[in-house]
Amino acid sequence: GAGVSQSPRYKVAKRGQDVALRCDPISGHVSLFWYQQALGQGPEFLTYFQNEAQLDKSGLPSDRFFAERPEGSVSTLKIQRTQQEDSAVYLCASSFGQGSPETQYFGPGTRLLVL
């Protein structure tokens, strides 16, 4: 079947705008993760869902970041009042089960540029 998909692939926003990034995980995958990858760095964990429950949001950098997965499938990461430091690639990953050492399958990412 299809892998993890993300949209849009590229997003340019003016500082102060709100943006919404979408993730479609692999069908049937229980776990969903969001990561933020700055240029030249490794991805950094933002938040984790088990089905529709957000069990870990310890990596969200501020209260401007909000994520949801209302029906336990598609997830949306929303960033309010974007700042230049939010410019990064946002990666979504899903896994069939939960916990370690489940393999995570990554989407292609959304590249966000805040001007």
Next chain:
Amino acid sequence: GDSVTQMEGPVTLSEEAFLTINCTYTATGYPSLFWYVQYPGEGLQLLLKATKADDKGSNKGFEATYRKETTSFHLEKGSVQVSDSAVYFCALTPLGSSNTGKLIFGQGTTLQVKP
């Protein structure tokens, strides 16, 4: 907190050369360890993993051994090909009461293989 440190790149090798990319970690207990690879224009994908001390993960000619005594998980390949050119990320999943499986990544090492 838990962390991963990789050797800095870029690493440039000739085809058929021996490859080592160093990775060390700091973590509580015995985390699971992973190598992910990002080929040009593609998303992150799992290369190999090891879940306990002295385990050896292997795939596509790449190997890495979980060394508890040196807290290391170095990636090796006996003979690299041009198609191995990519960015390689070492990662771990920390243990804990939540055990969500979230990944903590190193900063990545770029490998360029020349014909």
